[in-house]
Amino acid sequence: MIKYLIVDDEHIAHDIIKGYCDLLPNMKLMKNCYDALEAFEYLNKNQVDLIFLDLNMPKLKGFEFLKTxxxxxxxxxTTAYKEYAIEGYExxxxxxxxxxxxFERFLKAVNKAVSSTARVQLPTEVVGSNTTAETIFLHSxxxxxxVVIDTxxxxxxxxxxxxxITTTETITVREKISDLLESLPKDYFLQVHKSFAVAVKHIKSIEGNRISIGKNVIPIGKMYKTNIVQLLK
Structure with missing residues (x-):
């Protein structure tokens, strides 16, 4: 379960974010906070996985709150002010x-956050002895x-x-491969062809210009051979 907090002084922003989150599985709203001090007080006693944070709020600005x-x-x-983007990434x-x-842009943001930190409890038969796994939401x-990224x-x-293509199914999404790769862990997937990226842990063998994964054979493109060389070092 991904526990989240909304920190925004506008009620309509809370409604929009919660409405989007309600469309996704395993997203649980812990509290609506209408200023940063309210959020600070809540976080002193509770933990969450994710915060949706507005910047221009009374009493304490969003980034000032984050630094505390x-x-x-x-x-x-979540803000109307693009000029603070660089500071945000810092x-x-x-x-x-x-x-x-x-919603599509919102989903991409949640995928980036969830795939890097959040964990969901899964039956051990799904992921072996490891009972937690990183996940991504796919629209199809x-x-x-x-979907458990590990699969x-x-x-x-x-x-x-x-x-x-997972170990159990194939899901087709309306998204370019380059955009989807941005939402996936960069150290987990390796692009080996303009049309293919593989999960390194699932590679069975590499022979010539081909990669075997399960019962499938993936071609290696000429422009991507250096990726394979780096992998084998």
């Missing part, structure tokens, strides 16, 4: 959403499916779509 936290959770900034925020933002066939074997470009 000794060990902050992942933060997605504070190691997960993403910077400019109001008004749509008008629904959002939470993804490779992804394949198909025009404006991308196929995500």
């Amino acid at each position: 936290l000794p060990s902050p959770p992942k933060v997605i900034v 504070l190691n925020i997960s993403d910077y959403l400019l109001k008004p933002f749509g 066939n008008k629904k959002y499916t939470q 993804i074997q490779y992804i394949e470009a198909a025009g404006n779509y991308t196929k995500v």
